[in-house]
Amino acid sequence: MLALETSTFRNAMARLGAAVNIVTTGTREDPVGFTASAVCSVTDTPPTLLVCLNRASRAREAFVMGGPLCVNVLSASQQTLSNHFASPNSMTDRFAVGHWTTLATGAPVLEEAVATFDCRISQIVEVGTHSVLFGVVEALRIHETAGGLVYFNRAYHALPHTAP
Known part of the structure; x- marks a missing residue:
């Protein structure tokens, strides 16, 4: 079998x-x-649902302690917020942007999110460079x-709202 280059x-x-x-x-x-x-x-x-988190991430320790995990799906207008949370900003600085509340687990919930999945971590599996976090949904909210907002070919792309 031929080795695949990273x-x-x-x-x-x-x-x-x-x-x-x-993810909070x-x-x-x-x-x-x-x-x-x-x-x-x-x-x-x-x-x-599952979330993959790089094992070298400074956020990892808080997640592997177990407890809540909240996935806040971003809207087309929130590219700046995505970059803000991907930057080396402190956690205090990251959460200074946006409007934050909670649902069932107490994890931070972004009020402006397209959808929110408020979960409890049920299992963590270590695979190569990443931790795979499994979260059982306890509450959700949909706007x-x-x-x-999607990421494709190393760039952001806005998706229009479409009626269900």
Whole structure:
């Protein structure tokens, strides 16, 4: 079997479009969060999703302690917020932008998110350079009137709102 070069794999993965999310844990008083596109549904019974987090991330320790995990799906107008959470800003600086509240778990919830999945971490699997966090959804919220934000080919793309 031929070994696949990391750069070739990354270039191919750049063409796999994905929603842009702010993933949070902690509380409103002690929040932790990062930008992620590696988020997907696992099953609807029980409603579960997964988030991939780089093991070198400074946010990782707060997530592997267990507890809440909240996926805040960003809207087409929130590219700046995505970059803000992907930067080396302190956690305090990151959460100074946006309007934050909570749902069931107490994790920070972005009020302006297109959709919010408020979860409890049920399992963490270590795979190569990443931790795969599985979250069972305890509460969710949907904003029906916002378009989405996706990351494709190393660039942001706005998706228009479409009626269901």
